[in-house]
Structure formats: C-alpha cells, structure tokens
Amino acid sequence: MAENKVKKVAVNTKINGEEMDILVDPYVSLLETLREVVGITGTKEGCNDGNCGACTVNLDGRIVDSCLVLGVEVEGKNIETVEGMATPDGLHPLQQAFLEEAALQCGICTPGFLVSAKALLDNEPDPSEERIRHWLAGNLCRCTGYDKIVKAVSKASKESK
Amino acid sequence: MVSTSENKNYKVIGTRPIRHDGYDKVTGRAQYGADIKLPGMLIGAVLRSPYAHAKIKSIDTSEAEKMDGVFAVMTSKDLPRLGDVVRGNSEESGSEKHLSENVMAFDKVLYKGHVVAGVAAKDQNTAFEAVKKIKVDYEVLKPVINVDQAMAKDAPILHEDYTGDHLGKKVKNSNVAAHARHEVGDIDDGFKKSDLVVEKEVDMQTVHQGYIEPHSGTAVWDEEDRVKVWTSTQGSFSVRDSVSKVLDLDVSRVKVTPMEIGGGFGGKIPIYLEPIAAVLSKKTRRPVKAMMSRTDVFDATGPGPGGKVKVKIGIDSEGKILAAYADIRLEAGAYPEAFIEAAAKCVFSCYDVPSMKIDAYDVLVNKPSSAPYRAPASPQVAFATETVVDEICEIKGYDPIDFRLMNVAEKGTRTALGPKYRTIGLKECLEAAKNSNHWKSTLDSNPSPGKKRGRGIASGYWFNIGFKSSVNLSLNPDGKVALTEGSTDIGGSRASIAMQAAEVLGIAAEDVRPSVVDTDSIGITDVTGGSRTTYATGYAAYNAAHKLIEEIIEKAAIKWDISEDQIEYSDGIVKSKTDSELKMTLKEIADDPPGGPIVSSASVDLEEAGGGFAVHIADLEIDEETGKTDVINYTAIQDVGKAIHPSYVEGQMQGGAAQGIGWALNEEYFMNEDGVMLNSSYLDYRMPIALDLPMIDTIMVEVPSEEHPYGVRGVGEPPIVPPVPAIGNAINDALGLRLLSTPMKPSRITEALKRKK
Amino acid sequence: MIKIFLPYKIRETLGVPTEIEADGSNLRNLIDHIEDAYPGVKEYLVDEGKLKPGMSAVIDGKTTRLGLIHKLDNVSEIHFLPSIAGGSE
Ligand code: FES
Numbered sequence A: 001m002a003e004n005k006v007k008k009v010a011v012n013t014k015i016n017g018e019e020m021d022i023l024v025d026p027y028v029s030l031l032e033t034l035r036e037v038v039g040i041t042g043t044k045e046g047c048n049d050g051n052c053g054a055c056t057v058n059l060d061g062r063i064v065d066s067c068l069v070l071g072v073e074v075e076g077k078n079i080e081t082v083e084g085m086a087t088p089d090g091l092h093p094l095q096q097a098f099l100e101e102a103a104l105q106c107g108i109c110t111p112g113f114l115v116s117a118k119a120l121l122d123n124e125p126d127p128s129e130e131r132i133r134h135w136l137a138g139n140l141c142r143c144t145g146y147d148k149i150v151k152a153v154s155k156a157s158k159e160s161k
Numbered sequence B: 001m002v003s004t005s006e007n008k009n010y011k012v013i014g015t016r017p018i019r020h021d022g023y024d025k026v027t028g029r030a031q032y033g034a035d036i037k038l039p040g041m042l043i044g045a046v047l048r049s050p051y052a053h054a055k056i057k058s059i060d061t062s063e064a065e066k067m068d069g070v071f072a073v074m075t076s077k078d079l080p081r082l083g084d085v086v087r088g089n090s091e092e093s094g095s096e097k098h099l100s101e102n103v104m105a106f107d108k109v110l111y112k113g114h115v116v117a118g119v120a121a122k123d124q125n126t127a128f129e130a131v132k133k134i135k136v137d138y139e140v141l142k143p144v145i146n147v148d149q150a151m152a153k154d155a156p157i158l159h160e161d162y163t164g165d166h167l168g169k170k171v172k173n174s175n176v177a178a179h180a181r182h183e184v185g186d187i188d189d190g191f192k193k194s195d196l197v198v199e200k201e202v203d204m205q206t207v208h209q210g211y212i213e214p215h216s217g218t219a220v221w222d223e224e225d226r227v228k229v230w231t232s233t234q235g236s237f238s239v240r241d242s243v244s245k246v247l248d249l250d251v252s253r254v255k256v257t258p259m260e261i262g263g264g265f266g267g268k269i270p271i272y273l274e275p276i277a278a279v280l281s282k283k284t285r286r287p288v289k290a291m292m293s294r295t296d297v298f299d300a301t302g303p304g305p306g307g308k309v310k311v312k313i314g315i316d317s318e319g320k321i322l323a324a325y326a327d328i329r330l331e332a333g334a335y336p337e338a339f340i341e342a343a344a345k346c347v348f349s350c351y352d353v354p355s356m357k358i359d360a361y362d363v364l365v366n367k368p369s370s371a372p373y374r375a376p377a378s379p380q381v382a383f384a385t386e387t388v389v390d391e392i393c394e395i396k397g398y399d400p401i402d403f404r405l406m407n408v409a410e411k412g413t414r415t416a417l418g419p420k421y422r423t424i425g426l427k428e429c430l431e432a433a434k435n436s437n438h439w440k441s442t443l444d445s446n447p448s449p450g451k452k453r454g455r456g457i458a459s460g461y462w463f464n465i466g467f468k469s470s471v472n473l474s475l476n477p478d479g480k481v482a483l484t485e486g487s488t489d490i491g492g493s494r495a496s497i498a499m500q501a502a503e504v505l506g507i508a509a510e511d512v513r514p515s516v517v518d519t520d521s522i523g524i525t526d527v528t529g530g531s532r533t534t535y536a537t538g539y540a541a542y543n544a545a546h547k548l549i550e551e552i553i554e555k556a557a558i559k560w561d562i563s564e565d566q567i568e569y570s571d572g573i574v575k576s577k578t579d580s581e582l583k584m585t586l587k588e589i590a591d592d593p594p595g596g597p598i599v600s601s602a603s604v605d606l607e608e609a610g611g612g613f614a615v616h617i618a619d620l621e622i623d624e625e626t627g628k629t630d631v632i633n634y635t636a637i638q639d640v641g642k643a644i645h646p647s648y649v650e651g652q653m654q655g656g657a658a659q660g661i662g663w664a665l666n667e668e669y670f671m672n673e674d675g676v677m678l679n680s681s682y683l684d685y686r687m688p689i690a691l692d693l694p695m696i697d698t699i700m701v702e703v704p705s706e707e708h709p710y711g712v713r714g715v716g717e718p719p720i721v722p723p724v725p726a727i728g729n730a731i732n733d734a735l736g737l738r739l740l741s742t743p744m745k746p747s748r749i750t751e752a753l754k755r756k757k
Numbered sequence C: 001m002i003k004i005f006l007p008y009k010i011r012e013t014l015g016v017p018t019e020i021e022a023d024g025s026n027l028r029n030l031i032d033h034i035e036d037a038y039p040g041v042k043e044y045l046v047d048e049g050k051l052k053p054g055m056s057a058v059i060d061g062k063t064t065r066l067g068l069i070h071k072l073d074n075v076s077e078i079h080f081l082p083s084i085a086g087g088s089e
C-alpha cells in the first residue's frame, strides 16, 4: 500500500557541546530524537504533553519541555541535557547536592529537575525558597514532596558561590 | 527525633550515606523501563476500548496486517483462555481468568481503555497508525461508575459468570464481589450506653498513584519457548508469576529483569503490557517493546479505589469510646479486590474500642481494575473515622490529642479483626505531636479580610507486611562485599538493605555494593510494597551477613589450624581470641581463602513488621471568595521503628504527605456518565507542584518493632493516611464546614460556604 | 486450651459461636480438633493439605507464615482471618 512517505530531514545541532548531524522524521519530538535517534536516554518521558517536566532540556539557554519541540527545530541550536552536566572532573554541584540531600527517590524526575535548576542557578546564584519553588513549578515529582529538592537546590546555590 | 530505644551504638544504621545507585540516577545513566533498546527491536502498540462497558462482537485486523512496516497483530485469540480457577470457596475464584482478561479483553470490555488488540511494527508511528486500522464491532452496554450505581437494583452487571461471596452465601449476578463482616463485642449494647453518638458518611473519588514513569514492557520469546521480560515493576517475581500464568508457561520459562522503576506506590505491582509484548515477540521472533502514554496510564492502570464509608462512634460521658460501626463500600474497578479486608483492619486501628462491627463491600464498577495505592484503603476509611473523632472533640470541647490519647490503641489492645496488637508506637506519636513546636504554636485564624486559617490533626495506620526475600553476599578479594537482591529499588532500598549488612559486618555502607538482579539470579523475593523491603529484605541481608561471618571464621580456622571457637570477628577483623598475632583483615582473608571464595546467602519469610502509625498536623489558609486553599504549615510525625537511612525515611514521610494533600484538595477521576475520564492528563489531573506545598516537617519516633533485629517497621505507607482527614479537619477549623467528599476543591468550598450563609 | 476465633462468615454459615476453645500441638492438629467439635469448619480452612489460599491464621498477634506445621507452644489465642492483599511504597 502506498503510504505517503515522509522524508527525513538532516539536522545539524550541538548536544552537550558535541556538534552532530542527525536525520529526523519531521513529526518527531526533540525528546524522541534525543532518546531514539541520538540514543541518550537520560531525558525522560512522563507525559509527552508538556505537563511534567521530566523531559526538560536547555535549548540555547532556555529550558524547554523537549516533548513539545520538534527534532527538526533544533537546527543550529545548542542543547544541554542531564548527560552534559557532569564533567570528567566530577559532578555538577547540583548533582552532588541532590545526592547528599536525598533529593531523589525513584529518580525519574531527577534529570528534569537538575536541568531546570541549573538554568536557575546559571542566572540567579542565590534564589530564595519561594523563587526556587516558582522556578521548579513545571517539574512534577510524585515521590519526594519537593522538600528535599528545594533544599538541595538551595544548598548547591550556596556551595557554588 | 524521638527514640524510645536505648541508643545502641550503631556505626552504619542511622547515618546518611550517599545511596549506591545515586550516581547513575543524577547523571542520566540509570536505565528505566522505556530506556531499553535491544537489537532488532520492534515497537508494540495496543488498541484500547473507547467504551466503558461493551460486548465485543467481532474484531477485524486485516487492514492493519497489510500495512507496510507492521510485523504482527494480536488479539485475545492469541492468549490461552484460562478457566475459572476455583480454589475452594469463591474468595479467590477466577483470579487467573481475571488477570488475563485485564491484560486483553476476551468477550467484554469493562472499562474505557481496556486493551482489545496489539500490533508490533517497525516504529512507534507505524504501530499507532496500524492500531487505528483495526475495526472492532461493539455492542455498547450501560456502565456503572460508582458504588451506588453498581449496587442499585437492576444495575447492569459486569460479570454474569462470577460468583460473589456475601457473608458466606454464594451470590450470582451481583456487582458486589464480596460482602465481609467483622465483629468484636456487642455494639448494640455499646451504642445504647453511649452518651454521644456521631455518624458521618464520606464519599471519596477515585484517584491515581500518579508515578511519573508510564508503564512499559519489553519481551523476547525465543525458539525454546523461553520468555525474557524487561520491565519497570515493584516485583520481578510477581511479574514472572503473572506472565507465566497469562501465557500458560512454567515459571522457569519466564525470566524477568527489573529495570529501574520511576515510581510505583502500589500501581506497579500488576502486569499490563508484558504478556502482549511477549506474544508479539513470539509471532515475530524479535524483541518487542510496548509503552503507555500518560492517558493510557490514567485510563487503564491504577487507580486507588473511590467509594463511600460510613462511620458511627459512641462515647460515654467521660469521653471513652464504647462502640464503633463502619459501612465500607469501595470500588474494585473491573475485577474484584478493593482491599476491603485492609480497610476493615485500618478503620478503627488507632483506638481502643470494646465493641466494633464492620460491614465491607467489594464493589465492581466500570473503571480500571484497582491497584494498591500506598496503604490501600486506609486513607479512605481514616477520612471517615478521623472526621467523626474531630466532630466528637468539637461537640464536647475535647483537645483532639488528649481525646486520642485517652482512647489510644497500645500493645495488647484488641483490634477490629480480633488479634491484639504487639508493640506499637501510636501513643508516642501523639505525645510527640503534643510536644511539637507546630502544635504549641498559635495560628492567626483571620490573618486578613477574606482569608481564614485553620488547623487540623489526624492519625493513621498501616500494618506493614513481611513475606519472602532473599539476599546473596560475596566477599571480594579487596575485602569489600557484593550484595545481590531481588527487591526493586524505588526510593533508596539498595542503601537501606546494604546498610544492614554493613552494620553486621562492621564495615562502611559504601563497602557493601548492592545490585538488584533478575529472577534467575536470586531466590524468590516478594514485591517492593506493603512497606516490607527494608524490613524483610533487610532482614535477609542481616542473616546473610551473619552467615558470611561464620564462613569467614571457618576459613580462618582452617588457615590458622585452630578451632573455630578460638576465633572472633568484629569490625572487619577476624582474630584469635588468645593469640594476638593471629589476625586478618577482610582483604587478607578474602585473598585466596582455603576451600574457595567466601559467600553466603539467606532467605526469610516473615510475619508482619508490627504496625506503623502516623499523626499529621496541617495548617491551612483559605480564600473565602475563591475557595483556594493553601497548606501553610505541615508536620508529619511517625513511628518508624528504627530509621536505617533517616533521609529516605523522612523522604517517605514527606512524599506520602504530599500525595495525601493532593488527594485531599485536588485529585479525582472526573468521569462522565459514559464512564469516560475527562481529565486524563497531568494538566487536568492536578497533582501538587513545588509551589503548592510548604516545607513538610518530620518527626521520626522510634519505637522498635519486636519482629526485626534493628526494630525496623515499614515506613512507606502510614504517611498517606492522615492527610485527607487532617485537611478536612483544618477546613472545619477555619470555616466551620465539614466537607465530606474528596477532593475538597475550591468549588466545593465556595458552594458549601454559600449554603452555610 | 487455646481460644479460637473463626471468620464471621464461617460462624454464620455453620452456626459456630464467636469464641471457641481447642487444643493441638500444631495448627493442623488443632484444626482437626475443631472439625471434631464443629463439622464442616475444616473445609473452609484447609485445601490440598495446606492452609487455604485467602485464609490466614494469626497466632497471638502474629500471622503465621508456616501454616499448618506451625507448632503451638504457649499459645493463648488464634484468629483465622481472610488474608489481606495490598501494599505499596
Ligand atoms: S514528557 Fe515532556 S513535559 Fe512531560
């Protein structure tokens, strides 16, 4: 049967500092592109409709739900995911603080929270509790009640100063 | 932290090491259910019923089969048809049949989202397109979506072939799968002697566990009829059992490898997609992975039962409870099991009552088959009981903590099901609540025009199961210990289990490396659920560590050629009791031990861990115009027995409280009369976000359980029990309104305020 | 003698009093003695030589995991109860 064959699109993009050329179907989300085409699965799917934040990535300095962005939209852009946070020298202070403060239980929400929180601390080194809660309002966590996540972000902000 | 145990000098227990699996989880390396990719893997998708109740007349899959990129299509014809497994009386009858029908409908769909067919295709998009081409001819029936509809005369019947058990009588053609009763003492006499009798009925809407990771299932069915399954589950062995039943295979033909699990709360005990992926793999001889969308998760998994609970309590003139009655009607969903026995066990669990009677009904409705949700059925019944207790205190002017202390359940108190309590710590929790800064603080009841504040308190219980667990230890040549276990780790249990082995061995928590392994690699281990993991698998680790020490001593005896009773072990050193020259570190003994490597294993099958109680205090601020409710202060107090890793114990307490707050204020299955859930997305099924909650203070009370060497009790479940009534009681304190339905959402509050005026 | 409490529905169906007394060296043996006094009870409690699925025995506050082979030393009361499903973390 003749399906209307849609052609894949070549996209040049930078992911965690590494420039790459990838081929994506034009209807596929950035989330699926990262997970299925690029093959990095740290970015998680919780809802696929922009309401949980598990898929949060940093796109040219802004945090976005990668399930709401198309893979073809990232031509020429800079994407940062959870996989890009630690360096060969060690964890990012946020990652370290999440471990020390027990800010994760199941951990499925953690990549999204880390990417969101990093964007906050990149711009505001010393946010208040209120500000942290506002900033993280787009990330759902069902396990922790947020208490330890908020504390971990606050701790990382103090330590990275 | 309040502790009644003399502070034993633990070296590892009670400390807060970084969890062993933490690094993988903060770097994105950890592999969850959907992250698996196998060579040649196909993607599975399923067709779900748009109707909540219908007969399947025919299914035409021919168009889907013809599509490019489609490798296989299946229906329930491809599954063995399991007969009613009637094991004696009807209690368990049909459970295997129901297990398989819930995976894929045979003759009838019983809820919207019930699976009717499956497809394996080259990619997700093709699979979705193919599913749309499957044609199903339904005869649509009227659904019943709550207990009143289901129990009404002439209600449409879900299971014509099912025999219900009504107080021992076998009943056909009823949506009541079971009616059970428990009785202690004479309530008629108790109520007659009562000075005050208060009765309330609460109505709870269906809720969902809401774990962020949707379900998935990946399988390979090989030429030898062996099925390998990878899935995110609370129990790899229960998946093995269920999959082998549904596929009619011996259990040893099924091997389940647990992936990391992105939350469960009870909802990841049942199986859904695993057998479908397996059958599609059998047809294609390729690995098949199937995943759910968030809407699928809401429509077809979970939920925690809704229902109605009526509670009546009578007290004498001194405030002593004389009699208590409960009528509990909970939604089982499409197949029996609404946790009514648990409900009965929990409903009056916090009180010492001389006469009690409970009628409990397990009611079939056209909703997805209920799964356990954190202390299943306990929040539903606590809402009723704790509201009645609050009302008694209000009428009589009792302090709510003093009233509870006066009637407190303790060791030796007879419970509603009959047995007496062993050591429990409710009294200590209530005292800790009374002494807390939160309870002692004052709350400004009217902080600004149009805003009212109120404080509520409630208690709750879960009984904490035991069951089977297995642990293997192996001493590595560097003196560190590898630990393998079968309990999937949802929230730090690798750490809490490894820490118990480390404590016995007297080495650092980091020097015990835990791995969660597949069902072929460890002895049977029951689900991570029922708050049993740190207790039971931890107990197995404790026993295995003691056996490892025996092994170490045995090998040292051979090496030194002295008798074993001349040798002692402590803190990683094995030494002669008499000759100070004879001494080895773990590394030294592990280096080429005589007679082979040093290993041990242990398994347990335990009784209940000893009940866990929680007391929560909630302060609310309510906007009278909009009905918006903010939780401004919250304290969770709980008897945790012994906190192995206090951070993760606090985390369980905070997480449970947060889920309970969501349940109280926002969460519900909003269904139309056709049985279609209208809010099946996170946008509309509104779970608490960071902005909705205050810091949740925790007070861990430690009354050690009699059943565990370190006194561990389960901690995961009690904290979801008190929040709903604590919030209801706080609303009453603020507004003088008893809201008796969940969720106590803004519109309910404003309507009730209007009615009051 | 050990105090025995049977589930409501068994008492109701077979007309057994709320509280009865029996003795036995283990659970199997005790159930046989109950059966002698109240014929028909055993069928509700035992299946294929095991404690029936869906039935549990609580011996002085602890639910036995051994079933019929559980030895009864110094026991004061036993409750037979429907076993409880559920649980989550
Ligand atoms: S998966 Fe993108 S927001 Fe939930």
Ligand code: FES
Pocket: A103, A104, A105, A106, A107, A108, A109, A110, A140, A141, A142, A143, A144, B212, B262, B263
């Ligand atoms: S840790 Fe499980 S969802 Fe956040």
